[in-house]
Amino acid sequence: MSSSTPISVRVRFAPSPTGFLHVGGIRSALFNWLWARHNGGISILRIEDTDRARYVEGALDQICDSLEALGIAPDEGPREGGEYGPYVQSERLDLYHQHAKPLLESGALYRCWCSPERLTKLREEAQATGVAFKYDRHCLIAANQRSETEPHVLRFRIPDAPESIGWDDAVRGRLDFKLTDLDDFVAIKADGFPTYHFANVVDDHLMAISHVLRADEWLPSTPKHLLLWQAFDWQPPVYAHLPAVLGPTGNKKLSKRDGAQSVQEYLDEGYLPEALRSFLASLGWNDGTTQEVYATDELVERFTLERIQRSPAKFDKDRLTWMNGFLIRQMPLDKLLERSRGFWPASASDSSMTYRRHVLRLVQDRLKFLSELSELTEFFFTEPDYRSGILETEADSDRYRHPTFAVCLRAARQAVENSDFSEASLEAALRPLAEELGTKTGVLFSAIRIAITGQKSAPGLFETLAVLGRETSLRRLDNAIKQL
RNA sequence: GGUCCCAUCGUCUAGCGGCCUAGGACAUCGCCCUCUCACGGCGAAGAUCAGGGGUUCGAAUCCCCUUGGGACUACCA
Numbered sequence: 206m207s208s209s210t211p212i213s214v215r216v217r218f219a220p221s222p223t224g225f226l227h228v229g230g231i232r233s234a235l236f237n238w239l240w241a242r243h244n245g246g247i248s249i250l251r252i253e254d255t256d257r258a259r260y261v262e263g264a265l266d267q268i269c270d271s272l273e274a275l276g277i278a279p280d281e282g283p284r285e286g287g288e289y290g291p292y293v294q295s296e297r298l299d300l301y302h303q304h305a306k307p308l309l310e311s312g313a314l315y316r317c318w319c320s321p322e323r324l325t326k327l328r329e330e331a332q333a334t335g336v337a338f339k340y341d342r343h344c345l346i347a348a349n350q351r352s353e354t355e356p357h358v359l360r361f362r363i364p365d366a367p368e369s370i371g372w373d374d375a376v377r378g379r380l381d382f383k384l385t386d387l388d389d390f391v392a393i394k395a396d397g398f399p400t401y402h403f404a405n406v407v408d409d410h411l412m413a414i415s416h417v418l419r420a421d422e423w424l425p426s427t428p429k430h431l432l433l434w435q436a437f438d439w440q441p442p443v444y445a446h447l448p449a450v451l452g453p454t455g456n457k458k459l460s461k462r463d464g465a466q467s468v469q470e471y472l473d474e475g476y477l478p479e480a481l482r483s484f485l486a487s488l489g490w491n492d493g494t495t496q497e498v499y500a501t502d503e504l505v506e507r508f509t510l511e512r513i514q515r516s517p518a519k520f521d522k523d524r525l526t527w528m529n530g531f532l533i534r535q536m537p538l539d540k541l542l543e544r545s546r547g548f549w550p551a552s553a554s555d556s557s558m559t560y561r562r563h564v565l566r567l568v569q570d571r572l573k574f575l576s577e578l579s580e581l582t583e584f585f586f587t588e589p590d591y592r593s594g595i596l597e598t599e600a601d602s603d604r605y606r607h608p609t610f611a612v613c614l615r616a617a618r619q620a621v622e623n624s625d626f627s628e629a630s631l632e633a634a635l636r637p638l639a640e641e642l643g644t645k646t647g648v649l650f651s652a653i654r655i656a657i658t659g660q661k662s663a664p665g666l667f668e669t670l671a672v673l674g675r676e677t678s679l680r681r682l683d684n685a686i687k688q689l
Numbered sequence: 690g691g692u693c694c695c696a697u698c699g700u701c702u703a704g705c706g707g708c709c710u711a712g713g714a715c716a717u718c719g720c721c722c723u724c725u726c727a728c729g730g731c732g733a734a735g736a737u738c739a740g741g742g743g744u745u746c747g748a749a750u751c752c753c754c755u756u757g758g759g760a761c762u763a764c765c766a
Binding site: 220324337383386387388390396451515517521526530534568646647665 | 690700716727761762763766
């Protein structure tokens with residue numbers, strides 16, 4: 206299946222509402238979305254909530270919100286609706302029972318009344334003898350048939366033939382499994398809910414899914430799914446198993462302990478959706494060139510299944526951060542201004558957009574993610590905080606022996622007094638001053654910077670003074686001089 | 690234990706038999722630019738292509754074995 210796949214492409218992302226979407230999950234969502242877009246197909250969000258015990262309140266909304274915030278909202282789903290709904294499995298129970306019935310009649314499914322205790326015992330025995338556990342089909346024997354009204358599950362009977370079952374995985378290639386290694390898995394639980402395996406296959410068929418792009422961990426259960434497709438006499442979709450996303454330390458699957466964060470947390474820190482998309486895409490996919498950052502339309506255009514990596518990728522936040530800063534630097538100033546909403550320091554609330562725009566221009570190159578904006582620009586909106594003693598400490602240092610710190614500031618104040626505070630005139634006034642005072646430019650400028658910003662590092666001095674303006678700049682110089 | 694998957698710089702990766710004494714990027718270090726911090730430019734260090742056997746005139750690339758890591762092995766997904 207290349208870009209010229211003749212069938213209409215319909216893909217689904219099928220998370221369980223058991224918590225927020227972590228980066229591994231969102232990567233799967235992205236790949237599905239990209240494949241749909243690449244083919245002009247449809248992407249679907251299906252919620253797999255068949256385990257009532259693990260259901261987390263609000264998780265569904267969080268998942269939908271995250272996808273929307275990332276700009277990869279599905280075409281069909283719980284919020285969007287669609288012709289193949291409902292898109293939440295707990296609302297599809299009738300459908301599963303309806304489809305279980307003929308399989309039960311044909312013998313593909315059978316009733317099992319075995320207690321969890323018996324199953325556990327069997328498992329322990331198998332463990333002890335070093336044999337792989339497989340259900341012993343105790344309830345398949347006529348003598349063990351009990352009443353249909355007693356609680357029971359429906360198991361799928363692994364057929365005796367063929368010897369093996371396999372498929373051409375779009376990323377792994379040919380994969381085959383022996384049927385004798387497979388266990389008669391449960392299809393319908395005692396509570397009437399289907400298991401993942403059963404619901405998944407029924408829904409993928411009913412929703413006309415053409416490609417299943419899902420995490421690696423599903424690979425071992427794919428033969429069970431294939432057997433189910435076969436029992437139904439349905440045409441299975443193309444399977445593509447995605448490599449795992451690992452935590453930055455160790456080789457374990459990414460988990461919250463490894464610093465895995467929800468998509469929302471990254472967004473809150475000021476990571477751009479386009480940076481997240483480009484970075485996530487690079488986790489297990491590349492186009493074969495040396496390009497490092499991709500615009501989303503480039504991703505859509507170039508994304509193919511055969512370029513998906515087979516080996517797992519570790520999540521490297523440093524690289525994400527670099528990519529985010531790179532994209533911030535590339536962004537037109539007005540767009541960045543728009544995006545920076547909500548990240549300004551509280552003290553900026555009374556400042557005009559025009560003023561903020563000038564400030565933003567000065568820090569754009571220094572921003573790695575938007576939440577840094579606040580501490581980077583605080584002094585533009587509020588008087589510098591000298592309480593840390595930065596003024597005194599600097600004034601005492603050896604650099605300010607001959608022209609003292611105070612002398613530098615007074616001279617600077619005087620030099621700048623009649624300036625129109627344009628960058629050019631500020632530079633013309635201050636640049637020659639160092640030599641006049643018999644000190645280095647850096648020493649003079651540093652004194653001014655500290656007085657003006659309260660910090661040792663800040664944007665360029667002339668730019669900063671120009672943005673702050675005459676009144677504020679002179680006032681801060683005076684205040685600093687007064688304090689010495 | 691069983692079944693299966695994976696294996697190139699610390700990390701993301703290029704590589705699909707000769708172009709590789711292995712390329713790019715992040716991170717690290719150095720230099721330059723420079724009023725500081727960034728940005729940018731240049732450069733350094735960093736991978737005996739997990740190890741061992743084959744196949745071949747020729748292997749990071751194909752095959753086998755070993756090792757290491759991971760997933761699955763639930764009336765969870």
